[in-house]
Amino acid sequence: MISIRLKTIASLIDYNSSVIDIGTDHAYLPIYLYLHNITKNITATDVSSNVLKISLKNLQKFNLENKIKLIKSDGFKNIIQRYDIAVVAGMGTYNIIKILNKSDIPNTLILQSNNNHYLLRLHLNSLGYKIEKEIAIYEDNHYYIIIKYVKESEVLTTEELLFGKSNNLKYYLYLKNKYQILYERAKDQKFLDYISILNKIIEKIPE
Numbered sequence: 001m002i003s004i005r006l007k008t009i010a011s012l013i014d015y016n017s018s019v020i021d022i023g024t025d026h027a028y029l030p031i032y033l034y035l036h037n038i039t040k041n042i043t044a045t046d047v048s049s050n051v052l053k054i055s056l057k058n059l060q061k062f063n064l065e066n067k068i069k070l071i072k073s074d075g076f077k078n079i080i081q082r083y084d085i086a087v088v089a090g091m092g093t094y095n096i097i098k099i100l101n102k103s104d105i106p107n108t109l110i111l112q113s114n115n116n117h118y119l120l121r122l123h124l125n126s127l128g129y130k131i132e133k134e135i136a137i138y139e140d141n142h143y144y145i146i147i148k149y150v151k152e153s154e155v156l157t158t159e160e161l162l163f164g165k166s167n168n169l170k171y172y173l174y175l176k177n178k179y180q181i182l183y184e185r186a187k188d189q190k191f192l193d194y195i196s197i198l199n200k201i202i203e204k205i206p207e
C-alpha cells in the first residue's frame with residue numbers, strides 16, 4: 001500500500017504521459033503508475049547508488065525491471081530524454097530548486113516540498129510556471145503540499161504565494177493555530193500578520 005501522499009501525486013499524472021520521477025527512493029510511485037495503467041512510460045532516478053539497489057529490488061518484485069527505466073542521476077544531469085512530466089517529491093525546497101535549475105525541464109511539474117512553500121511558489125512563478133492544482137493532504141500527523149505546475153505565466157497575490165491555492169479549510173485552520181502558538185512564544189508581529197491573512201482566506205471559503 002502506498003501512502004496517500006504518493007497516491008495524490010499519482011492522481012495528478014495525465015494518462016499515458018511520459019514521466020520522470022526524480023529522487024524515486026523505493027520506486028513506489030513508478031510501480032504504482034505502471035500497475036494502475038496510468039502510464040507505462042516511466043523513468044525513475046536517484047542520486048544514490050545504494051537507494052537504487054533498493055529501487056531495483058522493488059521493481060524486480062513486480063517484474064518491472066525491464067519496463068521502468070532506472071537511472072543514476074543528480075537531478076537532470078544524466079537525463080537526455082525529454083519528458084511530459086517531472087515529479088520531484090519528498091525533498092526540501094532548496095534541493096528542488098537546484099534540481100530544476102536547467103533550461104529544458106518539462107512543461108508539467110509535480111512538486112512536493114517538505115518545507116518553505118513560499119520560496120518554492122515564488123521561484124516557480126519566476127520560472128514562468130502556473131499553479132494548475134494545489135492539494136494539501138493530511139497524513140501521519142503532517143500536512144503535505146502537492147503542487148501541479150504547467151508552463152504558463154500567472155500573477156500570484158502575496159496571500160497565494162504565502163499559503164497557496166489548496167482552498168483546504170482544515171489546512172488553513174491548522175496554519176492559523178500554528179502561527180497563534182508561534183506568536184505566543186516569540187511575540188513576533190509577522191505571525192499576527194499571517195493570522196490576519198489566513199482569516200481573510202478562511203472567510204472566502206464557502207461552508
Ligand SMILES: C[S@@+](CC[C@H](N)C(=O)[O-])C[C@H]1O[C@@H](n2cnc3c(N)ncnc32)[C@H](O)[C@@H]1O
Nearest residue numbers: 022023024025046047048051073074075089090
Ligand atoms: C525522502 S526521499 C523521497 C522519495 C520519493 N520521491 C517520495 O516522495 O516518497 C528523497 C530521495 O531523493 C533523492 N535525492 C536527493 N537529492 C537528489 C538529487 N539531486 N537528484 C536525484 N535524487 C535525489 C534521495 O537520494 C532520496 O532517495
